[in-house]
Amino acid sequence: EVQLMESGGGLVQPGGSLRLSCAASGFSFSSYWMTWVRQAPGKGLEWVANVKQDGSEKNYVDSVKGRFTISRDNAKNSLYLQMNSLRADDTAVYYCARGLWTFDIWGQGTMVTVSS
Amino acid sequence: EIVMTQSPDSLAVSLGERATINCKSSQSVLHSSNSKNQLAWYQQKPGQPPRLLIYWASTRYSGVPDRFSGSGSGTDFTLTISSLQAEDVAVYYCQQYYSTPQTFGQGTKVEI
Numbered sequence: 277e278v279q280l281m282e283s284g285g286g287l288v289q290p291g292g293s294l295r296l297s298c299a300a301s302g303f304s305f306s307s308y309w310m311t312w313v314r315q316a317p318g319k320g321l322e323w324v325a326n327v328k329q330d331g332s333e334k335n336y337v338d339s340v341k342g343r344f345t346i347s348r349d350n351a352k353n354s355l356y357l358q359m360n361s362l363r364a365d366d367t368a369v370y371y372c373a374r375g376l377w378t379f380d381i382w383g384q385g386t387m388v389t390v391s392s
Numbered sequence: 393e394i395v396m397t398q399s400p401d402s403l404a405v406s407l408g409e410r411a412t413i414n415c416k417s418s419q420s421v422l423h424s425s426n427s428k429n430q431l432a433w434y435q436q437k438p439g440q441p442p443r444l445l446i447y448w449a450s451t452r453y454s455g456v457p458d459r460f461s462g463s464g465s466g467t468d469f470t471l472t473i474s475s476l477q478a479e480d481v482a483v484y485y486c487q488q489y490y491s492t493p494q495t496f497g498q499g500t501k502v503e504i
Binding site for chain 2: 313320321322323335337338371373376377378379380382383384385
């Protein structure tokens with residue numbers, strides 16, 4: 277079964293850090309661009325970052341540039357999002373998704389809450 | 393950044409009736425290289441991740457019922473549910489992938 281599973285979310289204080297992981301299974305992970313999309317409570321979807329198959333190209337939404345780093349380990353079929361200098365407006369469910377342009381496989385999401 | 397605006401924000405449709413959702417982009421998402429509109433539609437049910445329904449503005453993704461259809465070109469797009477079923481209650485989002493950052497509409501909530 278094709279599957280993505282996020283982990284690593286939780287409660288963190290403003291200014292803190294968190295590392296999200298996404299474990300992929302059931303498909304050739306190294307063949308796909310991968311993407312993080314987030315959704316603040318009761319709000320819409322926001323594209324956050326993506327990474328090329330070999331990790332050589334990465335893109336970020338302006339609001340997270342310099343604070344978040346996307347990476348992947350193809351040997352472990354895993355995608356990561358290192359989040360530093362977290363702010364209250366980073367509070368959201370973070371989804372990993374397969375694809376560069378459209379996202380055909382999504383994980384269930386992991387909740388990140390930034391609050392003191 | 394391309395801004396995507398959906399209308400209406402919510403709509404109530406009777407079972408078996410047609411539901412129509414509109415999406416407007418702040419600039420054209422028609423790619424000259426392939427003459428395709430870089431526009432997708434997703435469905436999100438409560439407590440679930442989004443599900444891809446339509447890409448290239450009008451191509452149904454695998455397994456999507458044919459009551460879902462997409463149309464439009466350039467800056468104006470429509471998602472139509474031809475005969476609303478109970479399981480179609482959800483929030484629907486359009487998304488442009490013409491340029492980075494890819495952006496989504498604010499969502500349209502469809503109720504019975």
